[in-house]
Amino acid sequence: MLRERGLFDLEDLVVQHVHAEIPSRCPIGRFPFANVTGLMKNIGQQLVNAGAFAGFVRACWHSGRRHNLLTNKCKRLRHATKGTAMEIAMTKIADAAGPDRRSAIDARGQQVDGAIQRRRRRPGIVDADWLVLRELSRAIDTHAARLAKMCRRVIDLGCGEQPYRAYFEQRGIAYRGADLGDGSEIAITPDGRVLAETASADLVTSFQVLEHVRDLDTYLSEAARLLAPGGKLLLSTHGTWLYHPHPEDHRRWTREGLINELQSRGWKVESWQAICGPLAWTTIVRLTGYCYVLRRVPVVGAGLAGMLALVMNLRAALEDGITPPAIRDDNACVYLVQAHFTGE
Secondary structure (H helix, E strand, O other), rough: OOHOOOOOOOOHHHHHHHHHHHHHOOOHOOOOOHHHHHHHHHHHHHHHHHHHHHHOOOOOOOOOHHHHHHHHEEEEEEEEOOOOOHHHHHHHHHHHHOOHHHHHHHHHHHHHHHHHHHHHOOOOOOOHHHHHHHHHHHHHHHHHHHHHHOOOOEEEEEOOOOOHHHHHOOOOOOEEEEEOOOOEEEEEEEOOOOOOOOOOEEEEEEEEHHOOOHHHHHHHHHHHEEEEEEEEEEEEEEOOOOOOOOOOOOOOHHHHHHHHHHOOOOEEEEEEEEOOOOHHHHHHHHHHHHHHHOOOOOOOOHHHHHHHHHHHHHHHHHHHHHHHHHHHHOOOEEEEEEEEEEEO
């Protein structure tokens, strides 16, 4: 982003990044629910930090000392706010102001990716999609533990930021990510071919990718080609969710429809899991809309969004707990499927 925009919209970049990220990266998601006083103090401190930092950037920019002063100040603030959204925003700016732009951009990219990985694996309760991400992360971790007994090599198709990589590597499974472009170990060509050897994996994973795939036949046939005999496919995708192009968004599934899509292409579904039933995901969709609006309110918007997310996420968790399994199974937000290829 900095390479495209330069440093001319520096303050806007900081404010945009803080407003977008503080509700999802704020440490209050890890606090006990009963600690209301601590919760409020933390929200207030995050807002103070955000305002102070934006003001500092404005002063720096207009003073003519933006390079050295900005870099040194960002380094000190980064240490004080380590592990928060502020750290990510400051890393962007300090790196861009440094003398070695290429290595700085690479380091900043790794840091941002690390934050995304952590949010996917351990979302905070102030994330609008906390319940969905938490349950999906737990389900993938459980499957990884079981599959580690029979799988030693995994290829993650459409790996993105590789949020679940650690679940496999910590169990001794050799993990390789595959995606479009050159940001992963294995490249996927624009026509969908995966540049890896046939039968080079014992497990192929695909997490929240299938809804974005235009050509399902090529995608699933490449998954089958990559698997060694006896290999498994572990795939998750949306049953119901808002439109979210990355860069495209083509479909949603019922449980029956997803199983049929796989079986009609030679896959035998061994097990499936429904994640987040309709009572919960309707609450989460409303929360997502509320947070989208609140985070655009100056000064207090991020804090209000975080507090609302805390309340509505607890409500969604309660609603999902009382949803009958039969209703959740046929109306889930996400389905996680394990299958093997038969070719029939």
